[in-house]
Amino acid sequence: MSDAATELTPFLKELVRQVRAQDTYDFFQGRPETDLLAPFILDKAKAKEIPIIGDPDPRVLARLNQFYAAVSLTIEQKCGIMASPVLQLSHEGFGRIVLICGRLVVVSKTLRDVHRFGFPSLEKLNAEGERLVAEALGLIEIFKPAAEL
Amino acid sequence: MSDAATELTPFLKELVRQVRAQDTYDFFQGRPETDLLAPFILDKAKAKEIPIIGDPDPRVLARLNQFYAAVSLTIEQKCGIMASPVLQLSHEGFGRIVLICGRLVVVSKTLRDVHRFGFPSLEKLNAEGERLVAEALGLIEIFKPAAEL
Numbered sequence: 001m002s003d004a005a006t007e008l009t010p011f012l013k014e015l016v017r018q019v020r021a022q023d024t025y026d027f028f029q030g031r032p033e034t035d036l037l038a039p040f041i042l043d044k045a046k047a048k049e050i051p052i053i054g055d056p057d058p059r060v061l062a063r064l065n066q067f068y069a070a071v072s073l074t075i076e077q078k079c080g081i082m083a084s085p086v087l088q089l090s091h092e093g094f095g096r097i098v099l100i101c102g103r104l105v106v107v108s109k110t111l112r113d114v115h116r117f118g119f120p121s122l123e124k125l126n127a128e129g130e131r132l133v134a135e136a137l138g139l140i141e142i143f144k145p146a147a148e149l
Numbered sequence: 150m151s152d153a154a155t156e157l158t159p160f161l162k163e164l165v166r167q168v169r170a171q172d173t174y175d176f177f178q179g180r181p182e183t184d185l186l187a188p189f190i191l192d193k194a195k196a197k198e199i200p201i202i203g204d205p206d207p208r209v210l211a212r213l214n215q216f217y218a219a220v221s222l223t224i225e226q227k228c229g230i231m232a233s234p235v236l237q238l239s240h241e242g243f244g245r246i247v248l249i250c251g252r253l254v255v256v257s258k259t260l261r262d263v264h265r266f267g268f269p270s271l272e273k274l275n276a277e278g279e280r281l282v283a284e285a286l287g288l289i290e291i292f293k294p295a296a297e298l
Contacts, residue, residue, distance in 0.1 A: 086237045086245055096235055100247065103254045103288060104295060139252060146253060146292045 008033055011129040012122070014077075015040075015070040022062060039063060040125050042118025054115040056093040064097075064117050067129070071107065072099055074133045079140055081147050083107075089114060099136065102149040106136035157182055160278040161271070163226075164189075164219040171211060188212060189274050191267025203264040205242040213246075213266050216278065220256065221248055223282045228289055230296050232256075238263060248285065251298040255285035 008016065012033075019036045020028060028036050040063055042050075056064075065087070072083040081101045089095035093114035099107035109132075119125035140147045157165065161182075168185045169177060177185050189212055191199075205213075214236070221232040230250045238244035242263035248256035258281075268274035289296045 086235050086247055088235045088237055098235055098247070098249065100254055100257075103257070103292070105249055105252045105254060108249075108252070143252065143292065143295045146295050 009126050009130070011070060011074055011133065012037065012126050014074050015066060015125075015129065018066040018069050018073075022066065034122070037122060037125070040067070040118055041120070041122060042116065043120055047116065047118070050116050052113075054093070055091055056089070056114040056117070060115055060117050061089075064111075064114060067117075068097055068099065068107075071129055071132045071136070074129070075099070075101070075106065075136045075140075078133065078137055081140060083136065099132075101136070101140060101147040104139060104143050104147040104149075106139050106147070107132050158275050158279070160219060160223055160282065161186065161275050163223050164215060164274075164278065167215040167218045167222075171215065183271070186271060186274070189216070189267055190269070190271060191265065192269055196265065196267070199265050201262075203242070204240055205238070205263040205266070209264055209266050210238075213260075213263060216266075217246055217248065217256075220278055220281045220285070223278070224248070224250070224255065224285045224289075227282065227286055230289060232285065248281075250285070250289060250296040253288060253292050253296040253298075255288050255296070256281050 016033045016036050023029070039059070065085070068085045068087070072085055075081070075083045083099045083101045083106060085097060085099050087095065087097045089111060093111070095111045095114070097107070097109050097111055098105050119128060165182045165185050172178070188208070214234070217234045217236070221234055224230070224232045232248045232250050232255060234246060234248050236244065236246045238260060242260070244260045244263070246256070246258050246260055247254050268277060
């Protein structure tokens with residue numbers, strides 16, 4: 001946490017909090033924050049080992065939920081409006097996730113191949129989280145009355 | 150279909166179309182429309198036979214989807230904007246369904262005890278469908294730019 005290489009952005013810190021919140025058995029206690037985020041990184045070598053078609057297991061579903069929970073909570077921190085996720089997912093890992101503020105859909109994403117959910121690097125994980133938050137805040141600004149409903 | 154007792158409202162006609170669309174084996178062919186809607190009716194006697202706690206089976210899930218598809222399509226017929234359902238449901242039959250037009254949530258409903266999904270009468274089934282459609286159309290009128298996004 002102290003050196004530059006492991007200094008986390010606010011979004012990644014929120015994601016770490018989400019992972020810790022579900023760490024019921026203190027498996028991650030005392031381990032560096034980047035260790036907690038390692039399962040979110042799917043570089044080329046790791047991606048190659050995962051079959052093209054497969055059913056998402058509970059661990060990858062937990063990470064998917066943690067990622068969108070971190071997006072939701074960052075949105076709330078920035079604008080004060082609670083965002084709640086609604087996830088529709090088939091057993092094969094296809095579906096849709098939306099984050100909703102009031103009556104406004106602030107994030108909408110089609111999901112495919114959820115068993116391969118992950119990001120090429122920590123930077124890309126952070127960039128995607130921040131992109132979704134920024135898009136949501138932009139929509140909330142335009143359609144505030146619907147978001148506050 | 151000809152006498153007053155079985156004259157269906159536009160919403161119920163749409164629901165019949167949804168049921169027929171999934172009737173792959175022509176099980177319902179040639180049978181009166183009220184027969185197709187009978188599984189949606191859960192009167193006191195039938196409700197008593199269903200356990201308080203239970204997992205929703207594929208048939209009740211199909212009916213849930215058909216009901217909200219009929220609501221979605223009726224909304225589209227009335228205002229020209231497509232509505233798409235997103236359903237998040239646990240194995241125990243708890244969850245949430247939203248219908249979305251563009252970026253606007255036009256219907257949002259918490260689901261409980263989905264294994265007991267049904268309506269006390271045909272009139273109440275129709276009333277609930279029409280209520281959801283009316284609510285959606287009201288929201289679309291207020292927040293049209295978000296619905297058209």
